[in-house]
Amino acid sequence: MTVNEAAAETRRTLLDIVLLACGEADADRHALAAADPVALGLRNATEITREAQASGALHRTSLELASAGSDLRTFVLVRLTDDGRAEPTWMVNGWSTIRAHGARADLRGAVLRGADLSGARLVGADLTDADLRRADLTKADLSGAVLRGADLSGSVLFSATLRGADLTESDLCRADMRHVDLRGAELMRTALRGADMWGAYTWDVDFGRAFTDGAQLDRADTLNAKVS
Structure with a gap:
């Protein structure tokens, strides 16, 4: 294993640091839905979550969000239920989260x-x-x-x-x-x-x-x- 590979294994994903900031756990049961700040005036967190799940736009990494054309300014932390539904739990300010918890984070491709x-x-x-x-x-x-x-x-x-x-x-x-x-x-x-x-x-x-x-x-x- 190279030094870079070893370092990558210790880095936290964007979802990991959001969970830390929100006091939540269990990354396997959570995901992130991008929330355009402009759209927030038209749709609430539940509507944003439903639309993201319907379009397959629930993500866990900054690279996934970037590939989907989303920045990291605002997103919804989503909990995945046993019956497969996605429920919003927190509206997250991405910039503040990264300022406080970005050390050793995997933010490749972040917008x-x-x-x-x-x-x-x-x-x-x-x-x-x-x-x-x-x-x-x-x-x-x-x-x-x-x-x-x-x-x-x-x-x-x-x-x-x-x-x-x-x-x-x-x-x-x-x-x-x-x-x-x-x-x-x-x-x-x-x-x-x-x-x-x-x-x-x-x-x-x-x-x-x-x-x-x-x-x-x-x-x-x-x-x-x-x-x-």
Whole structure:
């Protein structure tokens, strides 16, 4: 078993962290139904649940929700009864749940465009291919997070921690990265064009394989950095 495979086995699914936040258990008897915030003014949780079950749109992971075209802003936690019916139990704010319980979570493919994740604890989370465009990650802790292929263009990472994070092929173009901690981060083919790096901690970071046009690296704290 590889290190990445072992790490994946210890990560919690989106359903797992929702159950934790709601004080519920038994993942096998629960699922998530996406709830468009606009539609909430027209349909209640019961109607949303019925429609989701009828269309086979009950999910357990962020990747399943993304494949169905749903973001993680709001959804209904659903309990599955013995006779096969789906009953709503909680209306869930996905952004708040991830802020509080996202550490070591499996959030691959998550659609978090424009999400308020300021102060989020996302240590060791897997955000591979996640859509974090224009997300607010101010002071978020993403230490050791996997962000391979993630889109963070235009996001706010002011004073965030990306120490030891895997940013391979991620997009950080025009991101606000002032005072971000990048020490030990992997920047293979990472796009940093136009990113504001003022005061960023980049000691011993190798930018040689990243795309850094207009990234204002001269504004970063590059003590002992390898910059090409």
